[in-house]
Amino acid sequence: MNTTTRIVFTGMGAVCAAGLTVDELWTRVVSGQSAIGPLRRWDASRWPVQVAAELTGVDNRTLVEDRKLHKSISRTDMLGIYAAGAAIKHSGLTAYRDAMKPEAVVHFNDRTGVFAGSGGGTYNSNYDFLPLLTEAKGELPAFGRELGNVVNPMWLLKNLPNNVLCHVGIRHGFKGVNACVTNQCVSGSQALAEAAWALREGEADRAVAVGHDTPIDAETILRYHRVGLLAPDTIRPFDAKRAGTVLGEGAAAVTIETLQEAQARGAQILGEYLGFGCVTEGSGILEIRPDGDGVARAIELALADARLQPADVGMIVAHGNGTQSSDASEALGIRRVFGTHPPPVTAFKWAFGHCIAASGMLDLVMALRALSERVVPAVATIETLDPACRPLPVFAHAQAPRSGIALVICRGFAGMNAALLVGEVPCVLD
Numbered sequence: 001m002n003t004t005t006r007i008v009f010t011g012m013g014a015v016c017a018a019g020l021t022v023d024e025l026w027t028r029v030v031s032g033q034s035a036i037g038p039l040r041r042w043d044a045s046r047w048p049v050q051v052a053a054e055l056t057g058v059d060n061r062t063l064v065e066d067r068k069l070h071k072s073i074s075r076t077d078m079l080g081i082y083a084a085g086a087a088i089k090h091s092g093l094t095a096y097r098d099a100m101k102p103e104a105v106v107h108f109n110d111r112t113g114v115f116a117g118s119g120g121g122t123y124n125s126n127y128d129f130l131p132l133l134t135e136a137k138g139e140l141p142a143f144g145r146e147l148g149n150v151v152n153p154m155w156l157l158k159n160l161p162n163n164v165l166c167h168v169g170i171r172h173g174f175k176g177v178n179a180c181v182t183n184q185c186v187s188g189s190q191a192l193a194e195a196a197w198a199l200r201e202g203e204a205d206r207a208v209a210v211g212h213d214t215p216i217d218a219e220t221i222l223r224y225h226r227v228g229l230l231a232p233d234t235i236r237p238f239d240a241k242r243a244g245t246v247l248g249e250g251a252a253a254v255t256i257e258t259l260q261e262a263q264a265r266g267a268q269i270l271g272e273y274l275g276f277g278c279v280t281e282g283s284g285i286l287e288i289r290p291d292g293d294g295v296a297r298a299i300e301l302a303l304a305d306a307r308l309q310p311a312d313v314g315m316i317v318a319h320g321n322g323t324q325s326s327d328a329s330e331a332l333g334i335r336r337v338f339g340t341h342p343p344p345v346t347a348f349k350w351a352f353g354h355c356i357a358a359s360g361m362l363d364l365v366m367a368l369r370a371l372s373e374r375v376v377p378a379v380a381t382i383e384t385l386d387p388a389c390r391p392l393p394v395f396a397h398a399q400a401p402r403s404g405i406a407l408v409i410c411r412g413f414a415g416m417n418a419a420l421l422v423g424e425v426p427c428v429l430d
Helices: 022-030 067-072 075-091 093-098 102-110 123-135 140-150 163-172 184-200 218-226 259-264 293-306 324-338 356-373 425-429
Strands: 007-016 112-118 178-181 206-213 250-258 271-280 315-317 405-412 416-423
Touching: 007 022, 007 075, 007 184, 007 259, 007 356, 022 356, 075 093, 075 112, 075 163, 075 206, 075 250, 093 102, 102 112, 112 163, 112 184, 112 356, 123 140, 123 218, 163 178, 163 206, 178 184, 184 206, 184 250, 184 271, 184 356, 184 405, 184 416, 206 356, 250 259, 250 356, 271 293, 271 356, 293 324, 293 405, 293 416, 315 356, 324 405, 356 405, 356 416
Parallel strands: 112 178, 112 206, 315 405
Antiparallel strands: 007 250, 007 271, 206 250, 271 416, 405 416
16 A cells, blocks of 8 residues: 555535534534434434434425435435535535546546445335335235335335445546445445545545435434433533433535645645544444453554554544443543543534434544644533543533644444544645
């Protein structure tokens, strides 16, 4: 692998319950406003959990203009396509391409990749079948005879996990290397890592990477609740009174380019991709090692990839999902790498919920914005740091970063742990 190729961010896009733009999300975060509220997707008055971070009041045509396309894609696809489009527009890639000669356009498109991280769908993708199964009383021949008359013929198309990957490429004419990652919470982070790998290996000059998910679903919430993961009101990362996480829906995307390509077209550089590490604890689907081993090893791999030392890191964006075991073990993993004086720590899920496959990418765009603003945002819902998480510098007030490098941690089921290192613009220009 070529580790000398420098990779930079030139565009960002995001959408979730906190807003339709990165600016709107940032405003919510720095003002201490959480988008978590009453669950309105269905009548949840008898549901064990009645809160979520839902995107409301937004017409589907705001997300995807083409109404015909709405018939063959799902809600998570709409969010992913919207975020990717926003990142591409922000980067100026298509405007730059449109000024090229026809033969140069062909090369540009062939050298532009698309990478998507998706949640793989929710239980509601199966709901079309349930009334017919009930009517057929479980008899498969009767079910099969009526299947075509009852189930939407677009069912399969709407539930393909790579819809965003496909439609972003189609809409923008990007024909280069591509991949779709479906790996629960770390999907978006891994999609970005795959995109960066492609640029380092010379397979592409630029790429768009997106993470998207809409896990707010009746059965999903019920099952998360039954395994003790959901809070009744809000997310309190690392707090002594934390009671679990809250599901949200959203998407975030970035465009990355080699530094050479970005400078050649005069692009605005938002930050630099420095390194990535990903490991599994190998202990089970829901089990988390209490010693933070997976978190620590992922961070160590990211530091090695970036050729950095722990002291170089200026701030940490923690996974901070608010569950007892995840927060406590994450704190231990951070302390194993950084010792008793880690850099300032923040987390963002308290502001817009846990968006599962989109969570890592949402945290990334907020980290890049935090670096540009030279501030580590507060965690508005923390009151008393859990003794099990000490010493961890996470506070209900903003802090100053130690340097222009941020570490973003993302965790998922089956013991997945990912760590991403990014740098602010001055790091790129040195």
